[in-house]
Amino acid sequence: REACADAFREGGGYPVTIPLLQAPLALAEPAVRCLSALAQAVPSSVVRIIGLGGLRPLLAPEGPEGVLARSAPARSCAAKLLSRCIDERGAQDLIENIGEGALRRVMQLALMLHKDGRAGLEAFHDMVHILFVLSSCHLALLCCVIPSELLRILAEVSLSRQRNEVVERAEHIVQRLMGDRSCRRVLRPMLRSSDEARYDVEDE
Numbered sequence: 001r002e003a004c005a006d007a008f009r010e011g012g013g014y015p016v017t018i019p020l021l022q023a024p025l026a027l028a029e030p031a032v033r034c035l036s037a038l039a040q041a042v043p044s045s046v047v048r049i050i051g052l053g054g055l056r057p058l059l060a061p062e063g064p065e066g067v068l069a070r071s072a073p074a075r076s077c078a079a080k081l082l083s084r085c086i087d088e089r090g091a092q093d094l095i096e097n098i099g100e101g102a103l104r105r106v107m108q109l110a111l112m113l114h115k116d117g118r119a120g121l122e123a124f125h126d127m128v129h130i131l132f133v134l135s136s137c138h139l140a141l142l143c144c145v146i147p148s149e150l151l152r153i154l155a156e157v158s159l160s161r162q163r164n165e166v167v168e169r170a171e172h173i174v175q176r177l178m179g180d181r182s183c184r185r186v187l188r189p190m191l192r193s194s195d196e197a198r199y200d201v202e203d204e
Contacts, residue, residue, distance in 0.1 A: 005042040014052050017122060021057035021067075028067040029074045032058075036077035039084040043151035049081075050090040058082065059094060061101035068109060072116055076123035079113060082106070086133045095138060103138065103145045114153055125166045128157065132169040135176040143180035151183060155190040 013034075020031035035054055038045045049055070053171070058068075058078050068075050074084035085091045095102045110127040113120040131154070134142050154177075174191075177183040 001066050002044075005036050005038060005045050008038065009048070014048060014054070015126045018049075018052055018054045018057070021054070025067050025070055025074075029032075029071050031078075032067075032074050033079045036081040036084075045083070045084050046088060047090065050088055050094070052083055055082065055085055055091055055094055057106050059098055060104040061098075061105065064101050066099065066128050068112065072119060075109060075112055075116065076120060077122035079109060079126040079130075082109075092133075092137050094202075095134070100141060102192045103141055105136065106134070107145060107147055107150055111147070111150055111153075128154075128169050128173070131173050135173045139176055139179075143177060143183055146177070146183065148186045151177065151186045151188060155187050159190070 017031050017034050018034045021030070021035075022028065035049055039049060058081070066076055082091075106127070110124065110131065113124040113127055116123075131142070154170050154173055157167060158174045160167045160170075174187060178187060
């Protein structure tokens with residue numbers, strides 16, 4: 001795998017592939033598949049992808065929203081790529097530099113994947129990881145842009161009877177968001193109505 005990654009780099013694969021993320025669907029989908037597969041197979045490639053601007057087309061407001069809206073495979077691969085990169089400081093700095101626009105793109109992608117149903121379930125779980133990281137490093141910004149629909153989805157996941165890493169991360173996200181008055185107003189009814197609620201929901 002490392003040898004393949006080295007060959008990809010030495011052959012100029014990164015500067016050829018990354019610009020294609022902003023190309024029409026026929027080229028953009030294979031490009032995001034390629035970078036996603038590379039990030040999963042060779043973790044060391046993540047830093048290079050970030051450094052060469054491989055995330056900006058996916059996060060910038062002027063990025064290829066149409067590609068993600070039109071292609072379920074592209075959505076899933078974008079989620080996987082972002083989830084492999086989000087723990088890196090370079091990715092977090094990029095989100096901070098772009099600001100609200102980057103988080104809005106993340107929210108849009110999460111909602112689209114949730115609507116994909118079972119086919120998008122694994123990718124939606126990748127988005128939960130991304131939101132988990134964002135709730136720790138960009139909480140104030142996250143509270144400003146997260147839509148009510150996604151708040152309700154996260155609350156539903158957090159209240160699942162099945163205990164696993166995704167549920168635990170959703171719990172963490174909800175607990176962090178409960179500190180914001182606007183988010184709390186949306187979340188409180190769901191948490192109060194569930195027998196499984198595990199949160200300290202206080203009146204304002």
